[in-house]
Amino acid sequence: MFFLKKQDALMRRTVVKCSASVLRERSAFSARRFGTQNSLPSEDESGHLEQFGLEDITSLITSKCRLLATSKTGNAKRHQDECEDDWDPVKIFQSCWGWRSSDDCRFEDSPSATSPSLSSISSVTRSSVPVRDPSAPSRRKRMAESALLRDMAASIIQKGWNAGTKQEFATKFPNLTPFHICDILKAVQDPKICMQIFDWARGQTGFRHTTRSYNSLLGVLAGREGMMILAHLQEQMEEDGCEADKVTLCTLIKAYSKLLRPIIVLELYEKLRQKDWVPGIVTYSCIIDTLAKHGYTEKAREVYFEMRMSGCYLDKTGYNIIINLFGRKKNLHMVTRLYNDMCECGLEPDGYTYAALIQAHLRIPDSVLEAYKLFEEAISKKLTLTLATCNALLYALGKAEEINLTLQLYHQMKNIGLHADTITYNTIVTVLGQGNRISDLYSVIEDMTIKDNRGGVAHVSAIEWLVSAGKIGVACTLVEDMSKREGHPATFAVDALLQGLIRLGAFDKVHEFVRNMAAHGFRLEASKVSEIVKSFAESGNVDGTLKIFYLKRELGYPPDQDSYDSAIICLSKYGSLIQALRFFDDMSEIGLTPRTDTCNHLIHMFCMKCDMATATEIFNRMTSIGCVHNVGTYNQLIAGYANASDWVMAFNLAKDMETEGLVPDTDTYLPLIFSLGNEGRMEHALQLSTQMLDEGLKPSSHLCMKLLNMLSRKGHERGALNIFTKLKEKG
Structure with a gap:
């Protein structure tokens, strides 16, 4: 019936199909033909191989091999001597199941407490095969029902769990067993639907869930549902009298590991230890991973050594x-x-x-x-x-500070095909700058240029990184060297360097850099130097502003409006008003016209010093030097006279303002109103406030509150109420 040369292929097919009934039938055939005893489980005791432990499967395969040998030759002993390697169960496992070593715990979910070593497999006796669950259907029956279960699962997935699918399920499987539920749960895999099916089955007359069916549901829910559902299922399992087995605990460990609950994982692991159940690789990995991630390093180390003691190894x-x-x-x-x-x-x-x-x-x-x-x-x-x-x-x-190794690593990265990114270039440029390795810096910049296909970007990035790292001297040297190589100032690099130096407040370095560039015959653009003066002025550095201003004149740059305006504003705000006024006079002498905002700023500063004569002089000179008055100019001077209580000049300026066609704004009225109010002239203040609002002007909320408080404090509650009403009407 069978040929010896096909024996190995038959064994592979037998194991892969996991068919106990095939073994049973072949064993019965041998008993009828050759008088051998059938030691395999009977029809009622047989079940699918997934219920078996490693020892069970080993015994079955050993028996099958011997029976096949006997059926062909009639002499089991002689065939065993001739073909020992062919029927050895160890090699069958290795070839059919990809068995790696004795420590590969692929059967962690089997009822066996431990995974025996391969050296002990062939010595296992058939007496160690446990009696399987009598309620388990035979393989033939399960194969007949498998098609129905697949169709049923597809219908449930498509239609959901409703009255129609419930009726269909009850019709197809009138004698419902936990095995049906297990199979349908594994096929459906949708947590919500599986819960509904499980609860429905629990309510069926005469049906009782087993540990196996609970394990199937937990396997579906593991990592997908929260703690509340898992805890509820554990309680329900106890109510149904189903005792948690090794599979239950391992499944829960995986679930709580995904939920990041190290304490619960540890408690479940202790239960496994108390029952002397050894988990497998996957469970051990989950335990160690969860404990280590949450800081339980020492406990994770202990679990790892316990895993080694049990004979399990990680992959x-x-x-x-x-x-x-x-x-x-x-x-x-x-x-x-x-x-x-x-x-x-x-x-x-x-x-x-x-x-x-x-x-x-x-x-x-x-x-x-x-x-x-x-x-x-x-x-x-x-x-x-x-x-x-x-x-x-x-x-x-x-x-x-391992500069040589850093550079060597950079080149090794290129050799193995790693493409440097911004972090790589930033690091290597900073390190080489720290070691003043200019030639190596050029090599890196060339790599950056090739990568970006834009030399300017590479240069700018290198300069910015050097400046940010505080390597200002190296950055300046690099820019000067670049300019020498190119024969003209490297615009991108110069801009990056100056911006970086000004941002860091390294004004002395800026002055030194501009002078050095000029010494090497490279003149920066006049607009660039003016921007430097403006940057110094905005930072409030009076000495730096004057230093770069005079350096610009020394290097032969023509005077320009921007530099003078920046210097005047800086001096008037942070330095000497007299010196600022001198710069203002110099502009007139060389034919430069200051901006109106510059004049307004000077007027404001002199008004703040209560020097109304100088402020008025600047105001009058504006027309002669070609500088046009604007609303801000009048507002500054009106506010100055109002604060000095010179109401005549203040109101005359307001009239002149209207004569020039300028429309007063809130900044025109409010200084007058507050000055009048502080002097106790509330009637005039109230009159101006009403006039301002009637002209459609609305001050800010802060100034409105200040105005109302002043009126109320001076005893003009009714006037304050009228002003408040007008303000409310205007929104």
Whole structure:
């Protein structure tokens, strides 16, 4: 019936199909033909292989191999001697199931407490096969129902769990069993629908959920639902008299691990230990990962050693995750131990492993050289490392002032095909600038130019990074050298340098740079120098402003309006008004006309000093030098006279303002109103306030409150109320 040369293929097919009934039928056939005893489970005891532990499956395969050998030759002993390697169950497992080692816990969800070593598989006796659940349907019956279950699951997924699908399910499966529920839950996988099916089945007459059906539902809900549902199911499971088994606890551990509940995970693990149930790789990985992520490093270490004692080993991905976690906790001793264990298991470290090792060493002071050795080891094995890992190592080497190694690492990154990003260039430029390695800086800038295809951008970036790192001298030297090479000022680089220096307040360096550039025969544009003067003035640096102003004149730049205006405003605000007025006179002498805003600022400053004569003189000179009055000019002078209680001049200026065709605004009225009010002339103040509002002018909320408070304080509550009413009408 069977040929020996096809025996190995038959065994593979038998195991893959997980068919106990095939074994039973072949065993019965041998018993009828050759008088052998059938030691396999009967029809009522048989079930699918997923209920079996490792020992069960081993015994079944061993029996099957022997029966096949007997059926062909009639001499089991002679065939065993000739074909020992063919029917050895260890090799069948290795070839059919991809079994790696005795520590590969692929059967963690099986009822077996532990996974026996491969060396002990062939010695397992058939007497160790447990009696399976009598309620489990036979394989033949389950195969007949599988098509119905698939159709039913598809219908439920499409239509949902409603009255129609309930009736259809009850019709197709009148004798509902927990196995039907398990299969339908696994097929549907939708948490909400699965809960509805589970609750519906629980309410059916004569039906009772088993631990297995609860496990199926927990498997669907794991990581998808919150703690409340999981806790409710655990309570409901106890009410139904279903005791949690190993699968239940392992499933809950995975679920609570995804919910980031380390305390509950630890409690469930303790329950496993109390029952002497050893979890598998996946469960151990979840436990260690959750504990380490939440700071329970010592406990995670204990669980890892318990896992090793139980004979389980992580896979490569698991080791990478755990090494990374302990590396983040700066536990270098544990990282080294994990790496050694990984190598002992025969697992070859990959790029992720080395990345985790490098990051772990970088977190420890004085371990940067060890991290670099790991990098060289990784690239010698032609492993791929991420750019983020290399950037971190590059930064650490630069911080440790290992300039040569930093540059060497940069070139190694290029050689292995890693494309540098902004962080890479920023780091290498800063480090080379720190070491004053100008020639190497040019090499890096050329790389940046090739990458961006825009030389200006590369130069600007390099200068900005150097200035930000405080390497001002190197940045200035680099820009000067660039200008020498190009034969003219490197515009982009000069702008970046000046902006950086002014932002840092390094005004002496700016002055020195401009002078040095001129000494090398490179004159900056006049507008650029004027911008420097303006930047100094806006910063309030009077000495720096005057220094760069006179340097501009010394270098032969023609005088311009912008430089004078900036100097006048800076001097009047932060320095000497007399000196500011002298600059104002100089502008008139050389034929430059100041801006109206500059004149307004001077008038305002002299009014603040109560020097109304000088303020009026500037006001009168504006027309003669070609500077036009505006509303702001009049407002400054009116406010000055109003504060000086010279009402005649103030009101005359207001009339002159209207004569010139300028329309008064709130800044024209309010100084007069407040000055009159402070002098006790409330009738005039109230009259001006009413006139201002009648002309459609509305002051700010702050000034409105100030006006109302003044009127109320001076005893003009009725006037304040009228003003308030008008303000309310105007919104």
